[in-house]
Amino acid sequence: MGQGADFTPERRRRALLFADIAGYSRSMQRDELGTWQRVQQALALVRMLVGDYGGRLVDTAGDGVFAVFDRAPAALRFALAVQREFRDQAVWSVAGERLAFRIGIHEGEVLVAGPQVAGHHVNVAARIEVLAPPGGICVTEPVRRAVAGEPGLVFRSLGRARLRHIEEPLEVFLVMDEASGETVPAMPELPSQPVAIAELASVLVLPITPLSADPADRHVVDGLTGDLIGHLSRFRDLFVIARHSAFRLREATGDPVDIARQLGVRYVLSGSLRRSGPRIRLEVELDEAENGRALWRERYDGRLDDIFAFEDEVVTAIASRLAVHIGERERQRARLRQPHELAAYGLVLRGWELTLTWRRDETLHARRLFDRARELDPEYGRAFAGLSRTFNISWRYRFEPDPEGSLLRAVELAREAIARDPFDARGFAELGFAELYRKQHEAAIAAYEEASELNPNDADIMVEKADALTYAGEPQRAIALIERAMARNPFHPDWYLWVLADARFTLGDYKGTLEALARMRDPSQAHRMAAAAWALLGQMEKARLHAYAVKRVQPGFSLDHWRQVPPYRDPEPLERFVEGLRLAGLD
Template sequence: MSDVDQVAPHRRLGVMLFADIVDYTRLMGDDEIGTWHAVKERLQIFKQLAHECDGEVQQVSGDGLFLLFGSAMAAVGCAMKIQKQMRMLNEGIPEERQILFRIGINLGEILFDDGQVGGDSVNIAARIETYARPGQVCISAAVYDQVCDKLAFGYSYLGAQRLKNVREPVDIFQVQEDATAAAMTTGLRRAATPEQPNRPLVPEASVVVLPFRFQGSDPAWHWLADGFTDDITTSLSRFHDFFVISRNSAYVVGGASETPLHAARELGVRYVVAGTVRIAGKRVRIGIQLIDAERDRTIWGEQYNREFDNILELQEEITQIIVSATAVSIHVSEWERLQQVGPSDLRAYSLVLQGQQHIFHYTRDENRRARLLYESALRVDPHYARAMAAKSRTLNIDWRYSWTEMRDKALDTALNLAQSAIEVDPTDARGFGELGFAHLYRKEHDAALSAYRRALVLNPNDADLMSDMADALAHSGEAAEAVALLDKAKRLNPFYPDQYLWHLGGAFYKLGRYEDAVHTINSMQNPTEGRRILAASYAQLGRLVEAQREAAKILEAHPTFSVERWAAVQPDRLESDTMHFVEGLRKAGL
């Protein structure tokens, strides 16, 4: 590489303006010569006004311009002058022949190298321009912060938008010439002073499902949009962690609100589910967004395009997927929020949520930390069923890995805690789930499956419960049913954790599907706890070098591991299943 190639580009803070003519291709196709002259005239005016505002033209292409400014105020002021001048030029011209510009502005570091200009900030400016309506100007939050209280314009908040090839969402504002009109639109609310930060709107993980909007010409299908709204509201209410706004309140406020963020403020909730239903021929398209109203950002969104023969079955399937993915996304968002909350603000729910971040690491210290957090939650609320159920699992894990000196009593205590959780709240599915888990490792298989079935009746949308029940099915001699249930759990929870794959790999092994087991465990982000299945599967396939490599890693993670001890832990109904696993482990050299 030459010395010239190694020279780093020069960086400079600046303001970037991108402008683009709306429907340029159509205009040229309709009247090529007339459009050419009209565009040429307007580009000349554009450049003249930019020069008067100390703007520097970097690039002009057929229908667009790229300019640099030294200040945000100069760039925004110039953009608004340009749009005003363009409106004057369009007066008296038929709407379909008017020349309209979209303008986008961003502030950030710019890279300069041998006459070339680029960088991430430049890309963002170009993407922001596409959000501007014809004849309008859009700016980034960085620009807004510089001009909001200095220029006599209004600013409408368009939300935190995910721009193509840009990692983090970008807050975008539309500049309004009439500040009074802008005052009636949604805004990005920030703390007035550092001493008065925004507080949670309500202590719980609160959510409202706004009425789904029907997009189509046949009003006879409006019922489908209402059906999704009702079903998702009812299903989310089965998650006892959530505070779900009633259907009636959602319809009253949602129908009157201009935006989901406005509805959230009216109802005092953190999260908003908003969706659309479109019918076209024999196809239905359902769009969904989950919005964090406190942080003004979309945290999950998806579209489902399906042909429908049985519309009710389709509605049930998509509702389950939406509900499960929404629940997982809210839990992840709440955990992120906890990272910024001081200890004095933690309540019982927050403590349980923190514990969940430790329990599934499957180490002695992490399991102990989880239990301490659950016990703290019970000190805050001695009748909190979810904390009782969660503590039950820590005792079960202690028993499984021999991490307690009172091992003989650990399973009994785990069972008693799960039963207490059910007595306190017999409608919480997670309590029955932990009861099933406790019964399983006591090798009370019928009682375990009965508890899991009861849990899924209470909440058929909880994919984590499905995964746990599938593991119980596999250990009860029903591995094929376990695989089918795990496939459903993965569909319902697109963000499924490694535990689903661990359970699935175990079911594949029991079925003798060793290649599938290897592929599944290798798909785990952290296969530490799946290595027993991996080693045994490699061994059964005759791939002994790989089996021995995995066996060494098992001993590295669990130095006291022994096949006899693990055989005693396995909660298999069929002794042949246990012996099958022991055989694989021994072939691997354990």
């Protein structure tokens, strides 16, 4: 039955978001078909992401989007995700320019009649959006108050703006997002004394420097640097500083040799990339840290449309200087199979970054990107490995209505990744991850052994394997492996510390557990274990504080569910963990 003319809409407080693409008309003049195609792809992704972040799409027109959210924090998380997506991905550039959204968010009471939303505050939100710079987000005071305390955000007042057809001026704020690059994160502190590292020939690959302002070049050099690290780490006689730590040194201004000395590595590779149209030129230099002597300099010319063959040439040349005793067969195995599409590669890089948040919205966002990469290159194994990870995380946190189906899908996708690229360690690592949480310990460890065989110096795989060893009943062996991984990745991500804490908890070392958790930069995933550890130490006040934080970070937390998550072979440490959570006040 339809709604009659006397139907009274409901009043609801909602967060209102408007977004459109800056410079759309100008880009249409330069490249009408290319602009239209790329904008349609961009809007399709944005429209799908609205639901993933808890919103509802109200209207779309041309290059614009109008969405509503129950709460302002969800609207802002969505806006930040969109801006990061289109800022980081050179795949979204068109007519020589990056696609950039302007976004405005306002909160207030609106009239809701079925799918329709109307009222004064809708008009305000629409006017706010035009004040945002390309790639920027503007919000009003109600939104700023609602998200107060969110980490990593700074609000810069633009003053009280007079909006068209709005009587009262409103104070508008520009959102400054540290994670997006609006502000530069602090450089990690290098050790004051050189770090002692194993006797193996050790190498640091510094992020390659793009020498042009084109945003696409940063995308290319990041992929090139990461692939150089990945290829080199497959040589067993090389000790390679891991990708995560290398990229933390992007803004380092010191001499590469000095940086290498402080990290205790023997060799350092630095380089720069120039681009002129489709032509690229990479210049690299290999230095010996002990005496500062340049061992090798080379220049490589290539084309952007053949970037992966170009990368293989560079890696082969470096390997001939650093690992001459490694034979041709080993070099062939070391070559990572690359996607045919640079766009697919960029989408996968961004998707892996999103999975590290362990949050529902970002996990589903990552799945969209991996799916798109799979469409662009159906034979790209890393896209299937990434999809497997998203289904595993969904099982762990019950992001979807069929958790067990999610875990089985994770196994299937990992096997599809291996089928497409049997020389990529990541596919085997994802299979190990999925089999572990199915409590198939032998199968999980066998998959991790295969991954380690393919890439013995991959620090992430070392820690993932250590996690499996802890749950299989070998926490001491796990700790030794984690310590090796941390030496290779000195600026390691938080989840290394979580795995270390888990191994110590399994051993009954609760103080050691808490020491590891206290070193995490983002404690949101540490609260469960911290609550249990403090409770088992008899420190109930501290335990309850962490239990409260668990409920805030995971509103649907269930002790019955988390009894099923840790895949311990021996039930004893699991029972201690559950008892600690219960004592802390979680149920």
